[in-house]
Amino acid sequence: MGFARAVLAARQAVRAVLAELDPGTSVLVACSGGSDSLAVALAVAAEAEPAAVLPRAVTIDHGILPGSAERAAELVEVLERHMPARSIRIDPSGAEGPEGSARTERYRAIAGEARRVGGPALVLLGHTLDDQAETVLMGLGRGSGPRSIAGMRPRGLLPGTDDVPFARPFLALTRVALQDALRGWGASWWEDPSNRADGPWRAADGRPLRRAAVRDRALPALSEALGLDVRGPLARTASLLQDDLDYIDGAADAALAGARAGEGLALEALRPLHAAIRTRVLRAWLLGLGARAGELTGWHVAAVDRLLDGETGKGIDVPGLRVARTRDCLVPVVE
Known part of the structure; x- marks a missing residue:
């Protein structure tokens, strides 16, 4: 140019x-x-x-x-x-x-x-x-x-x-x-x-x-491995995803509002949700509680998701906080 x-x-x-x-x-x-x-x-x-x-x-x-x-x-x-x-x-x-x-x-x-x-x-x-x-x-x-x-x-x-x-x-x-x-x-x-x-x-x-x-x-x-400048394709990938994710995130926001039980989330509201919505609900909830965004990964969210079918009282540490499952809810653990 x-x-x-x-x-x-x-x-x-x-x-x-x-x-x-x-x-x-x-x-x-x-x-x-x-x-x-x-x-x-x-x-x-x-x-x-x-x-x-x-x-x-x-x-x-x-x-x-x-x-x-x-x-x-x-x-x-x-x-x-x-x-x-x-x-x-x-x-x-x-x-x-x-x-x-x-x-x-x-x-x-x-x-x-x-x-x-x-x-x-x-x-x-x-x-x-x-x-x-x-x-x-x-x-x-x-x-x-x-x-x-x-x-x-x-x-x-x-x-x-x-x-x-x-x-x-x-x-x-x-x-x-x-x-x-x-x-x-x-x-x-x-x-x-x-x-x-x-x-x-x-x-x-x-x-x-x-x-x-x-x-x-x-x-x-x-770029060397693929034989092309990957910057443009990576940026296009981001652009293509944004509209789809905005729609899904909107559905997740509504589901999060419906699942709230005080500072926790009601298990009966979480379980029927599709995994694509439920994991977004969990991530937004964790970030709202103070989880560190730059360190919170899909692995952490999946581990919290597994608590839904785990034992009462079981908990897990995520970057910035700990969460646990009660009989009816996922809740933050205050130490």
Whole structure:
């Protein structure tokens, strides 16, 4: 894709999102300075006036890599040539490990800024077709069911919130295409070393962060083995699954409401359900009780499902909590 075509593709993708907004709506670009999110910012800058929206930007300083505060300040200076912008410092040292804690705190900070500048503002995220392929492959590896294989949604509510909307305009565009767009704009971007498998961030056991390892090692190896670039097919798989799963999940939501018995679930309401619905009910129930989403797999849900026909008093540990079976219900165990 040539530079001019790449710029046009980026602008058209953002234009389609902004066209759905009322005039005067605030739009918040979450920008790391990497190629993907910087392309969102420049496309929004080009399309904001015709769409009559109010653009703003925020960058999150994780405070881990040397010089992060200086880089954040420099990025804010670049962004302010196009729209109001600010940097927010977070502390990613949480119980979820460096990757999970950084993600949680990053979204919390972005949500706070969206509420501050809008009612709240629509948050635009720079995830690409590459990111979608990585997400699908990671979901396959975890065995956590078809919802994880369906990947990232183009629109929704920011994780951890029930009021902050987001959109991902670039899920159909590759990272290379967006880098071409930035070259067309004459802009440079920052290559975050933590996005590389040999980067400075490591998992608790010393291995590379999962997404970085999938990006640098698993996807290239799979493409080599199959003789094709698997990113597009994986992203298409996600798109094909989303509508089907939305329908099934809607049925599961209704079944969950009907099965609730206090904090537990009534066995007589669960047993008649088809496995496709029942396992979704169990997963949603577990997540609602505080199970850790990034660690809860299909194996855990299946083990809880087997409690329906197990012995009274029998329980099982899932990431973040323990559940058990009484005579009539599945219940969380308070220790």
